[in-house]
Amino acid sequence: MTSSSKVSLSEPLIEQMQQWRRKIHAHPECGFEVQQTAAFVAEKLRSFGIEVVTNIGRTGLVGILRNGTSTASIGLRADMDALQINEQNTFAYRSQNSGKMHACGHDGHTSMLLGAAAHLAKTKNFEGTVYFIFQPEEEHGTGAQAMIDDGLFSRFDIQAVYGLHNLPGLAAGEFAVRSGALMASESGFEISIEAAGGHAAMPHVGVDPIVLGSQIVLALQTIVSRNLSVISQPAVVSVTEFITDGTVNVIPSKVLLKGDCRCYDEVTLAKLEQRMGEIVAGLCSAAGAEHKFEFRHAFYPLINSNTETANCVSAAEHVFGRDQVNGNCEPITVSEDFSSMLRVKPGCYALIGNGTESIGGCALHNPHYDFNDGILGLGASYWVQLVQQCLKT
DSSP states (O other), X not given: OOTTSOOXXXXXXXXXXXXXXXXXXXXXXXXXOOHHHHHHHHHHHHHTTOEEEEEETTTEEEEEEEESSOOOEEEEEEEOOBXXXXXXXXXXXXXXXXXXXXXXXXXXXXXXXXXXHHHHHHHOOSSEEEEEEEESOTTTTOHHHHHHHTTHXXXXXXXXXXXXXXXXXXXXXXXXXXXXXXXXXXXXXXXXXXXXXXETTOGGGSOOHHHHHHHHHHXXXXXXXXXXOTTTSOEEEEEEEEEESOBTTEEOSEEEEEEEEEESSHHHHHHHHHHHHHHHHHHHHHHTOEEEEEEEEEEOOEEEOHHXXXXXXXXXXXXXXXXXXXXXXXXXSOOOTHHHHHTTSOEEEEEEEEESXXXXXXXXXXXTXXXXXXXXXXXXXXXXXXXXXXXXX
16 A cells, blocks of 8 residues: 555454543543553554553553664654543443543544554555554643653654644544644743731731732733734733732731743743743832742643644545645644654644534533544544655555
């Protein structure tokens, strides 16, 4: 089969993918504690005749499938972890692990990549090496970096890396991607203010950290409109918590502000951190209060490279049809730790429609969400087509 041939997965394989997906859905695991899921994936890969290396980034694993003499290679990544959510679905394969649920579709991502691995191992219609990357702990943004730190790109000759995520609200059978920034960064911040506080009847005696904290909240909102271009540097700064130790007649001595920032490039990210620090320090100094400012990077902006995005569009058009592929979709403000991999290697992350109706239209991270089994074959076929296209025989 050449890259122009139609990918055709067998019906038994598609049925198996559904069984795998529902088995994983019924037994969700969170964070790095995905031992059973990783063991299941490893067992399946070995049964296909694929070499497996385990315990990369604690519980991550890589399947290695070689064919021919070409030195070309490609990495395909799926995430395995679930969320700490009590599932409210009632179907037979609902979560059996209390307080844990596959509410983001990682069960489907894992099953699609397993299906692609099974097909490629059987047909071997490519020249080179395919690395099947199964990652833990995506939801909190540390799994990809853990695998990288454990040698993902130094132990394995992965020349480019690709990822895929389902998207409720995008019709099943549709595909979306863009070159450049597809997803935003996510950074958390904490601002602690310490002041004299005092009696509510005599605020002039001390320093009121509530007034100061309120000034900081408002001043932070000027960064996006006054320090960053709303056209070339879009960003979001949200204060989400305002905590004090005061009471009805006591002006507090401590205020803690917490929040979240999003943007689409690392230059803007650095500017956000710099200006936030300057605003907090300046206002606290003017008021005579002590402060601490912490800014933590959870997810970096997800930046797709041009060549690899073109590869994705071509493969998707082949599988989904040209009219079903949006190769220049709008960026979205959610975050994904695949961005850490794209800081090291060229690659592309894309979106596959999960549906708009009840089966696939429920939002991610919702207790009623379920992955749409009807797109399993499409997703696996896309992976196969991408491999055959990038590693041509």
